[in-house]
Amino acid sequence: MSLEILAVDDSRTMRDMIKLALLPAGFTVHTADDGVHGIEVLDGLEPDAIITDINMPRMDGFGFIDAVRDQDKYRSTPILVLTTEAAPELKQRARAAGATGWIVKPFDPAKLVKALQMVAG
Numbered sequence: 638m639s640l641e642i643l644a645v646d647d648s649r650t651m652r653d654m655i656k657l658a659l660l661p662a663g664f665t666v667h668t669a670d671d672g673v674h675g676i677e678v679l680d681g682l683e684p685d686a687i688i689t690d691i692n693m694p695r696m697d698g699f700g701f702i703d704a705v706r707d708q709d710k711y712r713s714t715p716i717l718v719l720t721t722e723a724a725p726e727l728k729q730r731a732r733a734a735g736a737t738g739w740i741v742k743p744f745d746p747a748k749l750v751k752a753l754q755m756v757a758g
Contacts, residue, residue, distance in 0.1 A: 640757050641665045643682060645675035645701060646690040658746035672696025676704050684714060685757035691720040699734055706735040715756035719744060
């Protein structure tokens, strides 16, 4: 069974890199440009996991995680943060908001696949 992933990142290049990493591993990947778009795309989906950046226009990753966790049906959906940030206080803030894990860019495609299989498989 294919795992369904929602990837939210304002960088088209990063969204494309995530697809290149996940599609060959059998994932189905939906993408969104930022947190606001992510909430719009999420409506009607039941992803097995969500990947989100932190620094995005309109709604950042923290706001996006809060908005996802405010919806009952996504309270237990794993959320991985994929960002250039590595500060411990930001990781703690994301964890407090409901993030499941934190991966620093640039990412290793094999490790991203493994992390998603661990949290959603």
